[in-house]
Amino acid sequence: MQKRIIDILKIMHWLGLTMLLTAVGIYFLSDWPQQIAGMVLVASLSGLGMVLMSPFPIALFLQWAKAQDSSK
Template identity: 45%
Template sequence: MIKLVKVLHFVGLIMLLVGIGLYWQSDIGQQVSGMLVIALLIGVGTLIMSPLPVALVIEWAKKQSPNSGSKE
């Protein structure tokens, strides 16, 4: 499960960087269709990236749970 989330995080990061690159390096952002493409790349890229930190926190919490009862 975590491997799939890591792959999706990488794909989202690539989409984000492509969207930012199109915005900075081309004139496609001057047209409405170009703005839509750039906004979709950046938005979907960040949306795909977001589950990884949540999955890592949940995995970390599951690892910590057995140790917390032994300290009492």
């Protein structure tokens, strides 16, 4: 069960990273962010991307801490 959760969080992490990189690419490589719809798109992609990325490192740390505790 724990392996499945880590796998789901890993997929969410990569999806979030893709969304964040897409937002950065749109921001730097087009003139669309100067319009209201472009601003909303870049802000939404970057915000949701960072939210999707955040749980995975925490889960990895908790998994590592649990392994350290059980090895003693």
